[in-house]
Amino acid sequence: xxxxxxxxxxxxxxxxxxxxxxxxxxxxxxxxxxxxxxxxxxxxxxxxxxxxxxxxxxxxxxxxxxxxxxxxxxxxxxxxxxxxxxxxxxxxxxxxxxxxxxxxxxxxxxxxxxxxxxxxxxxxxxxxxxxxxxxxxxxxxxxxxxxxxxxxxxxxxxxxxxxxxxxxxxxxxxxxxxxxxxxxxxx
Numbered sequence: 001x002x003x004x005x006x007x008x009x010x011x012x013x014x015x016x017x018x019x020x021x022x023x024x025x026x027x028x029x030x031x032x033x034x035x036x037x038x039x040x041x042x043x044x045x046x047x048x049x050x051x052x053x054x055x056x057x058x059x060x061x062x063x064x065x066x067x068x069x070x071x072x073x074x075x076x077x078x079x080x081x082x083x084x085x086x087x088x089x090x091x092x093x094x095x096x097x098x099x100x101x102x103x104x105x106x107x108x109x110x111x112x113x114x115x116x117x118x119x120x121x122x123x124x125x126x127x128x129x130x131x132x133x134x135x136x137x138x139x140x141x142x143x144x145x146x147x148x149x150x151x152x153x154x155x156x157x158x159x160x161x162x163x164x165x166x167x168x169x170x171x172x173x174x175x176x177x178x179x180x181x182x183x184x185x186x187x
Contacts, residue, residue, distance in 0.1 A: 032066070035063075036063055039056050039059060039060075040056075043056070043123060047123060053105070053109040053123065054106050054109045054110055057102045057103070057105040057106035057109060058102070061102035061103045061106065064095050064098040064099045064102065065099050067095055068092055068095040068096060068099060071088050071091055071092045071095065072092060074088050075088055075089060075092065075171070075174055076174065080178060080181075081178040081179050085175070085178065086175075089171050089175065092167065092171070093138075093164070093167065093168075096138060096163065096164055096167060097131070097134045097135055097138055099160075100134040100138060100156070100160040101130045101131050101134045103156055104133070104134065104153060104156060104157075105126065105127065105130050107150075107152060107153055107156070108130070113150070114148065114149055114153045115130075115133070115146060115147070115148055115149060115153055116146065116147045116148075116149045117129075117145055117146045117147065118130065118133070118146055129146060132146070133146040134160070137157050137160065137161055138160055138161065139164070140161060140164075140165070
């Protein structure tokens, strides 16, 4: 129940990224939003079909990747800093975690041996473990209780570790430059 509710909440929350955009992006947003809400609800009926969870994970990886791209574009554009910029920066970090979760989840549902010590009793338990693992990996804490067991998952975790550090460094640079720019303009 936690995973579908989380996906519905995130799908609704991501709608704000598309406000004041082109008609094409609004159509894409509406289509993606409908699918983002319907897919978790369909787990009850379609969750046992072979390949459904892989499809679901791949869709959410693409969905949140698209939202992350839009947030990064939003962060780069304005020359000012306000609460919207700070909120978008935090959302970008969380979306990076979600993209990592769903990419790992797609590989996990294809072959459960790619990650060690993931709870596989239910899709929600698997999802919660992967959120935990991705959060710990992206923040570079790395407790080691869940570990990647294949070359592909090791590369994915390494890639997201590097990307998250790059995101943090670039984000700090953007925020500092916007702050300095706004300070200069106010004098």
